[in-house]
């Protein structure tokens with residue numbers, strides 16, 4: 461498994477008491493698998509992503525990323541693991557305004573230590589994969605919202621990570637562009653054998669995912685029988 465969360469509990473201090481954001485959560489994601497986590501606001505989605513990204517150490521439980529037991533690592537070696545093996549996509553693309561699409565990818569590939577002569581060709585291939593052939597030299601202001609999200613996806617993949625963690629990728633997009641971005645995430649997950657986790661409260665585009673789990677009050681319920689059940693459960697959780 462590229463992502464293995466075992467029996468994760470995370471509590472935050474809250475005045476004189478604590479809030480349990482994740483309550484004995486277990487999740488396994490294999491290479492080439494797109495796993496969506498749906499849940500209402502406050503259910504623990506961001507906390508789960510932050511734990512999987514090794515940005516927060518859980519109160520208890522075990523996190524393995526790409527075969528590495530994160531508990532055995534120093535802060536510096538976790539930072540290296542994050543940089544080299546984990547692609548993180550935040551809701552807002554956070555692209556650098558002054559850089560062209562290809563340069564956004566080259567910066568990441570450089571930080572990940574990819575050899576200079578491989579970087580440019582790989583960046584071009586990735587931009588073509590996400591449908592931006594011919595737009596490599598455009599800056600963010602000359603791209604649409606959907607295109608910026610595509611650069612965001614390609615940038616997360618620059619340098620060949622094993623794991624992709626995605627926070628609300630469709631939140632700022634209309635239905636059609638949201639569907640396209642989700643389809644693209646499924647495509648790159650399968651093509652690059654990534655272990656991908658997408659957290660979302662948007663249940664419209666789950667058909668493109670391989671697994672759906674529902675997060676409710678910090679507890680994760682897996683639905684092997686498919687996304688339809690998960691959507692019904694999520695609707696129940698909201699109502």
Ligand SMILES: Nc1ncnc2c1ncn2[C@@H]1O[C@H](COP(=O)(O)OP(=O)(O)OP(=O)(O)O)[C@@H](O)[C@H]1O
Pocket residue numbers: 472473474479480481499500501502503504505506507508
């Ligand atoms: N830094 C923090 N300190 C205290 N409580 C926190 C902190 N971060 C999150 N929480 C609490 O933990 C619970 C889970 O929050 P989290 O942000 O992970 O949920 P979420 O599903 O991502 O919500 P949203 O969709 O609104 O971002 C909530 O009760 C929240 O108030």
